[in-house]
Structure formats: structure tokens, C-alpha cells
Amino acid sequence: MTGVTIEQLAGQAVFAGMDGVDLARLAPAARPVTVPAGRRLFDEGGTADRFWIIQDGTVALDLHLPDRGTMIVETLGRGAIVGWSWLFPPYRWRFGAVATRPVRALEFDARLVRFIWALDPRLAHELTRRFAEVVVDRLQATRIRLLDLYADAAETRWRP
Numbered sequence: 001m002t003g004v005t006i007e008q009l010a011g012q013a014v015f016a017g018m019d020g021v022d023l024a025r026l027a028p029a030a031r032p033v034t035v036p037a038g039r040r041l042f043d044e045g046g047t048a049d050r051f052w053i054i055q056d057g058t059v060a061l062d063l064h065l066p067d068r069g070t071m072i073v074e075t076l077g078r079g080a081i082v083g084w085s086w087l088f089p090p091y092r093w094r095f096g097a098v099a100t101r102p103v104r105a106l107e108f109d110a111r112l113v114r115f116i117w118a119l120d121p122r123l124a125h126e127l128t129r130r131f132a133e134v135v136v137d138r139l140q141a142t143r144i145r146l147l148d149l150y151a152d153a154a155e156t157r158w159r160p
Helices: 006-010 020-029 111-119 119-157
Strands: 030-035 040-042 050-065 070-077 096-109
Touching: 020 030, 020 040, 020 096, 020 111, 020 119, 030 050, 030 111, 070 119, 096 111
Parallel strands: none
Antiparallel strands: 030 096, 040 096, 050 070, 050 096
């Protein structure tokens, strides 16, 4: 993949303050993409082989709940990272994602990023630390959303 500069990567919050040499290693794994509104980026359970940094537009993360259907867990916009399941085996999406407004993003080939990390454990550690913050934020948002969902369901069930 080509077409993303070191300067473009340096402008992303997740890469803020990183060395230009490290960004130069990551740049070949990225490319600019556009995603029309309504298109799914990935489905829960599918192979997690990429991730995105949103430049413009919005993406809804969703989760299938048995007997409840699909629920939006979080809506992400400019600067947000979409996708973290590529970090951990078995590399399967833990959520689904759909563009709710047209999206411009930087898309990263996760397999290539993992290969680059294998060659540079220091870079792997630094980026894993940065992406761990995304994972924690996403899980917290999911927890809050599920608490809201189940609180509503319990309130409905227990009304006199």
C-alpha cells in the first residue's frame, strides 16, 4: 500500500510524538480510502486484517445481542481509530462497524503492521501501549451501553 506520508501519520493523535523513522516504517502499511455511508467495514467474527483512522465522517460500532438484535455500541468520528481486534490472536473482529456518514480514512494493513512490529520489538511495545488506550476506552463505552440496555430491560420487567 502507498500514498500516506510521514507528515500525515505524525498528524494522527495515536502517533503523536513518535519518531519519524518509526512513522516511515509504518507509512507503507497505510493508504487513504473512502467509504460510502451504509457500507460495512467489517462484521463481528470476521477476520481482523486492517484498521482505520477516521479523517472525516462517522462509523458506528455494533454488537449482536441474542434475542435483541444488533445494537450500536459507539459512534466514532474524526481522529478515532476503528478496529483493534487485529492486535490479538485469533484476529477476529469483536464488534461490527458500518459507515453512518461518508468516511475518509487512513486504512492500515494489519498483517504488514504486525510484520513490521516483529522486526522492531521497541516499536511494537510503543504502539501496543498506545492502542491499549483505545481498547480500554472502547470496552468502557461498551460496558456503559450494556448497563443502559439491561437497566432499561430490568425496569420494563419489574414494573408493577
